[in-house]
Amino acid sequence: MKFLYSLLFFVLAFNLQAQTNLDYYLPQNTTYNPDIPTPQSVIGHEVGEWHVTHDKLVQYMYALAEASNRVHIENRGSTYEDRPLLLLTITSPENHSNLSEIQNAHIAATESNTVSTANRPIVVYQGFSIHGNEPSGSNAALLVAYYLAAAESDAVKQLLDESVILLDPAFNPDGLQRFAYWANTNRGKNLNPDPNDREYREVWPGGRTNHYWFDMNRDWLPVQLPESRARIATFHKWLPNILTDHHEMGTNSTFFFQPGIPSRTHPLTPKLNQELTKKIGNYHAKALDKIGSLYYTEENFDDFYYGKGSTFPDINGGIGILFEQASSRGHIQESANGLLTFPFTIRNQFTAALSTLEAAESMREELLTYQHNFYKDAREEAAKENGKAIVFGDEKDAARTYHLAEILKRQNITFYNIKSDFKADGKSFKKGYSYIVPKNQKNTRLINAMFEKRTTFTDSLFYDISAWTFPLAFNVDYAENVSTSHLGEEVTQLTMKPGKVTAKSNYAYLMQWHEYYAPKALNAILKSGIRAKVAMQPFSLQNTDYDYGTILIPVQNQSKNADELYSFLNEIAKESHITINAVSTGLTEGIDLGSGKFRTLEQPKIALIVGDGITSYDAGELWHLFDQRFDITVTKLDTRSLQRTNLDRYNTIILPSGSLNGADAKALKTWVENGGTLIGYRYALRWLNNNEFLKLNFKTVERTATNISFEERSDYNGAQVIGGAIFETKLDRSHPVNFGYKNDKLAMFRNTTLFVSADKQSYNNPIQYTKNPLLSGYISQSNLDSLSLTVPFKVQRLRRGNVAVFTDNTNFRAFWYGTNKLLLNTIFFREQL
Numbered sequence: 025m026k027f028l029y030s031l032l033f034f035v036l037a038f039n040l041q042a043q044t045n046l047d048y049y050l051p052q053n054t055t056y057n058p059d060i061p062t063p064q065s066v067i068g069h070e071v072g073e074w075h076v077t078h079d080k081l082v083q084y085m086y087a088l089a090e091a092s093n094r095v096h097i098e099n100r101g102s103t104y105e106d107r108p109l110l111l112l113t114i115t116s117p118e119n120h121s122n123l124s125e126i127q128n129a130h131i132a133a134t135e136s137n138t139v140s141t142a143n144r145p146i147v148v149y150q151g152f153s154i155h156g157n158e159p160s161g162s163n164a165a166l167l168v169a170y171y172l173a174a175a176e177s178d179a180v181k182q183l184l185d186e187s188v189i190l191l192d193p194a195f196n197p198d199g200l201q202r203f204a205y206w207a208n209t210n211r212g213k214n215l216n217p218d219p220n221d222r223e224y225r226e227v228w229p230g231g232r233t234n235h236y237w238f239d240m241n242r243d244w245l246p247v248q249l250p251e252s253r254a255r256i257a258t259f260h261k262w263l264p265n266i267l268t269d270h271h272e273m274g275t276n277s278t279f280f281f282q283p284g285i286p287s288r289t290h291p292l293t294p295k296l297n298q299e300l301t302k303k304i305g306n307y308h309a310k311a312l313d314k315i316g317s318l319y320y321t322e323e324n325f326d327d328f329y330y331g332k333g334s335t336f337p338d339i340n341g342g343i344g345i346l347f348e349q350a351s352s353r354g355h356i357q358e359s360a361n362g363l364l365t366f367p368f369t370i371r372n373q374f375t376a377a378l379s380t381l382e383a384a385e386s387m388r389e390e391l392l393t394y395q396h397n398f399y400k401d402a403r404e405e406a407a408k409e410n411g412k413a414i415v416f417g418d419e420k421d422a423a424r425t426y427h428l429a430e431i432l433k434r435q436n437i438t439f440y441n442i443k444s445d446f447k448a449d450g451k452s453f454k455k456g457y458s459y460i461v462p463k464n465q466k467n468t469r470l471i472n473a474m475f476e477k478r479t480t481f482t483d484s485l486f487y488d489i490s491a492w493t494f495p496l497a498f499n500v501d502y503a504e505n506v507s508t509s510h511l512g513e514e515v516t517q518l519t520m521k522p523g524k525v526t527a528k529s530n531y532a533y534l535m536q537w538h539e540y541y542a543p544k545a546l547n548a549i550l551k552s553g554i555r556a557k558v559a560m561q562p563f564s565l566q567n568t569d570y571d572y573g574t575i576l577i578p579v580q581n582q583s584k585n586a587d588e589l590y591s592f593l594n595e596i597a598k599e600s601h602i603t604i605n606a607v608s609t610g611l612t613e614g615i616d617l618g619s620g621k622f623r624t625l626e627q628p629k630i631a632l633i634v635g636d637g638i639t640s641y642d643a644g645e646l647w648h649l650f651d652q653r654f655d656i657t658v659t660k661l662d663t664r665s666l667q668r669t670n671l672d673r674y675n676t677i678i679l680p681s682g683s684l685n686g687a688d689a690k691a692l693k694t695w696v697e698n699g700g701t702l703i704g705y706r707y708a709l710r711w712l713n714n715n716e717f718l719k720l721n722f723k724t725v726e727r728t729a730t731n732i733s734f735e736e737r738s739d740y741n742g743a744q745v746i747g748g749a750i751f752e753t754k755l756d757r758s759h760p761v762n763f764g765y766k767n768d769k770l771a772m773f774r775n776t777t778l779f780v781s782a783d784k785q786s787y788n789n790p791i792q793y794t795k796n797p798l799l800s801g802y803i804s805q806s807n808l809d810s811l812s813l814t815v816p817f818k819v820q821r822l823r824r825g826n827v828a829v830f831t832d833n834t835n836f837r838a839f840w841y842g843t844n845k846l847l848l849n850t851i852f853f854r855e856q857l
Contacts (some may be wrong), residue, residue: 238837304343418538497773526603546625679704689711
């Protein structure tokens, strides 16, 4: 037996070494320029022998650009960990000398009614490994770049003459680096294909995500992350005809390429888009047949959510293509299809990358014509909307309005300030707090995709969310079909509203809680040792109405004198883009400033539970919210050491979706009972309920499958999932969790089937779903019936402390600005809940 194992490992090592030679990957029908460095000559190992680290990937790409006149390299920015976001532009030397003219002509063709495609290069954006632990793509990028730079055949030279290739070698540098470290540090000299080996069990949170644990393949439309901003800027600069997105999937799978399931294509995507995708797929099939690789298409995946890389081009005149390769998750692993080696996965990705380029060259005129007609048809649709526009804004919160406008600007959508205040659909739109978007413009289809509310669908299954209506996500007022007569000046330089203190006061300052960044300001105030209070009721003072949640900063008995306090608050106001009003008296209409209805606030000391058992996406979105948006320090407590941690350092602990062990439950419950505030999210609610932190009444949905065949059972069950939709709630604005919201209705995002019954006492239901709550997206009728009049938020006392829970994520993917304040209110006003 020992001899057989030794022989097996010898064979594995020999085969893997043979597979990592360039001959295993590269076409042999051409010679290669010896002056172009091979990957091994720069990174120190053959492709596939080790997982390439991002620093070595960068090193090679710069060496390639230095050696080849076919390759230009640029750094478009940095990740959160300061890794470069590289782009290689690969084309013939002749095209490089004329690149600006080629780009201008390419964009001009999307803006004219007549165009010639005869001599224009096609533009292909090839992107790799947006999920860092799906590394075969980025490792294949080494080979794609080398092949295009070094191959000497006439076919390659013609390809470069007729194409501009935008090669993005690593969509996710931080995640790629994290995973390469894991795979390489667990690789032995004797490669072990046993799936139980530590090499195939990466530690939490894994390398899939970026620094803040975001799935960046959901950010193409919201554009909230630096990596996304770089690639979206490149996309709109070039408007590529094809964009490829190279992924990995389960080890026992084969290889997938689009199109996906036909019925799950977004209705705004032209039918011809899918026909062309299928035609391109024939090239992939032919190439994979040639090397004997199994594959499938038109199954599993879809083209619905435009926030994915393979779907985003479909609403922008291009063809998006998803590749999914079975993953070795390391260097070699047993699978249902035999031993799956890392080099084999790389070769499939490389093969698909080349077949894409072959299809692009062969279909060049067809794809250029498709893109031209896409925008020509869009202009005709837009012309029918001439004189109509969408207006959005919040007359009390300029920041949320700004951040929605920021997305429009990144997506090359033209918008304007409003000329003057006006009302539409019963809503007020204030100049300086509102923007107006004319429908008659180039990207009118993209506007429709971002603003639409859709509740009817041809298919009840979704690979991702079914709704993302942006004005609902941002909780801004908006109205459609308003007249363009309200257009003011075009917004070319988008700037945030400046903050200020209205005057120096020797009595007190008041800060309304409506503005998005008011919590940032309050945190800085409390952190500095300045006393502040919150108003539990509205009041009026010096011709200004103050709402629930107004913050009072007295001047007397502070650690700073009147001059110092004024100067300090001025800086805070500017940094947070808010207005702080100086007042000279405590006598008001309503509660006076000395009233007991002003409650003293304490600085939040926040801990966030992370690690095994916790959903990393939810935890990362929370960490990002505090760290990047509000400059609030949060301590990340790992589940491995929670029970050994002195929890008394914190007054607020957040438990994202997940669960803990019994010992952790005991420690956490003792901390709450001694006065702490525990905030739980999503599926943590069941754990909290089972461990008696609070009592929740979950509504259950009884379903019986009738006339559902064995073959249909998966689709039947899948249709009961709430993948992500938007629902209407009614707010009790007097409750502290709702301070800062000016309307009594709030759109909330939901992707769970946790239905919590309302309390018999109405005042214990500060947020409640309306009777018919669906605003946008898909939900089965039985789930919708169950959701009606339930509550997404509960708070209960546990001796001296309290437990507050949300059934769903109020910080979804960083672009759900509209419900962020619910969490901040729960933290800052925890004693008042």
